[in-house]
Amino acid sequence: MLNSGGAYYLVPVSNSGGLGLAAIGNDSFPKSVVLDTSLAKGVPVRFGSPILLPWVNDGMRAHILFKSIPETPEWEVVKEFPIGWTVKVSKTPTSFMGPFALHPVKTGYKIVYYPDGGDTGYDIGIINTVGHNRLAVKDGDxxxxxxKKAFEPSIRISKV
Structure with missing residues (x-):
């Protein structure tokens, strides 16, 4: 399901840091997607879709996965009381085409969440809860x- 486009950093334009995972609330392990200001670029992500293209077009539905996390868990949006809809990771695919799309804006890109594969999308923004800057549905913000392309180290083969 993954495209062969490689791994990328999603670097915030207005804040320092990068995307990562944190254990928040009842999480038994880090599974809440956060903007962590202590990370230089964050954890690289991959975009996946059943259409095998070397790129993800603007607006194309895709899955988002952290590249270097074991078993590449997919991003999903879950309801958390009383916060609302937050972005977490799961090892279970949520849909065939993927519930997210990248859309260009004046200064970069934004992620839009399409629940149930519908035509209505909601912006993914940042909310601060319990000292963490979490990704969540925050339509309009x-x-x-x-x-940024995450360059993977090249493999060196030594001659014997």
Whole structure:
């Protein structure tokens, strides 16, 4: 399901730091997607779709996964009382086409969440809860970022 486009950092345009995971509330392990100001670029992500293209087009539905997290858990949006809809990771695919799309804005890109594969999308923004800047549905107040290629180290083969 993954495209062969590689891994990317989603670097915030207005804040320092990068995306990562945190254990918040009743999380038994880090599974809440957060903007962590202590991370230089964050954890790289991959975009996946059943259409095997070397890129993700603007507005194309896709899955988002952290590249270097074991078993590449997918992002999903879950209801958390009393906060609302937050972004977490799960090892279970949520839909065939993916519930997220990247849309260009003046200064970068934003992520839009499409519940149930419908036509109505909601911006993913940042909310501060319990000292963490979490990704959540925050329509009209999107998290704006630049996409930076995460270069993977090349494999060196030594001659014997």
């Amino acid at each position: 999107a998290f704006i970022f630049k996409i």
